[in-house]
Amino acid sequence: MNHANKMVSTADILNASILIVDDQKTHALILEGMLRHAGYASITSTTDPYAVYALHRENNYDLILLDLKMPGMDGFQVMERLKEINTDDYLPVLAITADHDLKLPALQVGAKDFISRPYNLVEVLMRIHNMLEVRLLHTMVKNHSKVLEQTVQERTANLRQSEARFRSFTVMSSDWYWEQDADFRFTMISATQTALAECPEQLIGQTRWEGAAGTEGNEWTAHKAALEARQAFTDFEYKFRCDNGNIAWRCINGEPLFDSDGAFTGYRGTGKDITRRKQAEERIHHMALHDALTGLPNRTLLLDRLDQAIGYAGRHGHAVWVLFVDLDRFKFVNDSLGHKGGDQVIKAIADRLQSTTREMDTVVRLGGDEFVLVLPQRADETMATDAINRMMEAVAQPIVLETHQFFLGCSIGVAVYPADGTTSEALLEHADTAMYRAKEMGGNNFQFYTAAMNARLLERLSIEKDLRNAIEREEFVLHYQPQVDIRTGRIVGMEALIRWQHPTLGMVLPHRFIGLAEETGLIGVIGAWVLHTACAQTKSWERAGYGQLRVAVNLSARQFTQKDLVQSIANILAETGLAPHFLELELTESLLMNDVEAAIEILQGLRALHVQMSIDDFGTGYSSLAYLRRFPIDVLKIDRSFVRDMTLDSDDAVIVKSVISLAHNLKLRVVAEGVETQEQLMHLRILECDVMQGYFFSNPVPAETFGQILREGKCLAMEAGGS
Ligand SMILES: Nc1nc2c(ncn2[C@@H]2O[C@@H]3COP(=O)(O)O[C@H]4[C@@H](O)[C@H](n5cnc6c(=O)[nH]c(N)nc65)O[C@@H]4COP(=O)(O)O[C@H]3[C@H]2O)c(=O)[nH]1
Incomplete structure (x- = not known):
């Protein structure tokens, strides 16, 4: 009230608008006079009750002094009409009456107070003052609540606007908003996101874990415990299966909700679709553990799988076989096909290796043409070499690329857990050693690791080191083996054969280092040295007057596919002055058969130089006589294994006979290698x-x-056939 008093001043009261309604003009004037005298300034009088309605509607008086008894329309009726204007049920009416009985009914109809006639000045002024004060306060409160209402309206509009803004943000962002009740059932999901629309997370009324996949995992147990503890959580990631079968990933944040009494009411938070990110992560993870070309596990995954296999085998007393597989002559294929073709070959081999293994086995590509297979033993089986044979057969099947057909073999080394090692590293190392042994044995075979192999490997490593320095230290020499015309008995040429005078190992024969020189690429320099030395030597014998001799020089696979082969031979011939037809290049049959078309092209290039060409070890490779016609060659060398056995085995004799007649049909010379006895010579x-x-x-x-x-002038003795 104090507060209200302060707000309504005397001036406000005296300036309030007052209407006096009395059918008797004099009564109205008396009252008006009293009021003016008391200081009221805004007073209107009327004697016409019918005019009151229009006047009040127009001026909205603060106070109406209304005579109750009037002819035509009495004060009660006037009040009824005024209610139409003052819809808030407040009639600012002070009833005037001399009749005591009318006072109560007047108050009931809506009058706020009354003054009695004859007037008591103090009472009249008092009641008018009080009434105006209440009236003005009422108006003030009404206005105030109007302002309040307006403020509320404005604030509500702002709120709506910001809510709309929030909505549009959530629509535009990849995140969404969700709410749950105290049982963790969704009560709301802002579900307009495309991600959600395509793969709706959960339906209203369901919990999150009803649609999730793999909820028995530890992370879900921890998440549910956090919910039960009413804790906020951030970045909880989980996956679930969509209706279309796809797996989707979500990441959510949430906070618990409590009502004003502190009771838990549920959770709310945001969600985000992270399927793409997870897929990318999975891809990266896969890439880190797999070989990009073949999709096979790589070395990292190999070590993991091998450790697992060893752990399991150790607990159950089983064996594990570790196979180190290396393709034979892959470098040759790769060089002649280029990288793309080489890649296709590797892929084909990877498929074949995989198709011959069981589900529990692991096939790994280490890189290049190297593969490792881990074959754990099953409880009900004994390990056997059948699996390895199957693998080798699968690899040996012809590979067809465009018009080319290839044959590849492989060398396999096997190390067995626990006999050959109890760690992944030891097993791999020993399988690798055994593989090298298989290579040394000529390739296309498998070897089980033995302790003795390690010693060989060490020797190999030291040889490799020394080989690099051998050329500079001039440790290589050529030996020459005469080739004799069987009809005349005269030496017609010689084969140049390399020897290595090793400072500590003594004379080292080619089979111990040529393969290594091939693998390390040193064969390029060594081969060029051999060619140069052999041509120079032959020329010098020619100059010395020993007749015209032809020198046969072996070409290795890698030399054969060397791009500048023709040019470098032409240079050597020019440098040494040897006529091209005195140089004979020996090529092995398997080297030519690897890629027949490429071989023919290279041979034609050499043919243009007018050098001679021979096929060495004829009969030992994948003989394809049909191709012989197409190779521009001059000589066939019958392998010494046939010569050796031709006097013992009639099959070999037949082979030698048919090779000679075939060669003669093709106008080729025939050289028989490894002739050791008089009897062999007679046959030949x-x-x-x-x-x-x-x-x-x-x-x-x-x-x-x-x-x-x-x-x-040593000759072959013609009669007896001896020297
Ligand atoms: N059992 C027996 N063997 C005989 C007889 N006559 C000769 N031999 C041996 O047979 C091999 C013939 O050489 P190849 O077949 O071309 O086989 C050669 C050839 O493929 C390769 N080689 C030798 N020198 C070179 C070279 O300079 N470059 C290349 N790339 N390879 C070479 O090494 C292989 C082995 O050479 P070598 O150890 O010198 O072995 C030589 C030779 O000593 C015989 O009556 N009985």
């Missing part, structure tokens, strides 16, 4: 073989010794 002479080479006439000998033989 009967079969009309052209040239012989072998211990029977001479071992390979140093150049000086060969010069000596030439000087002496």
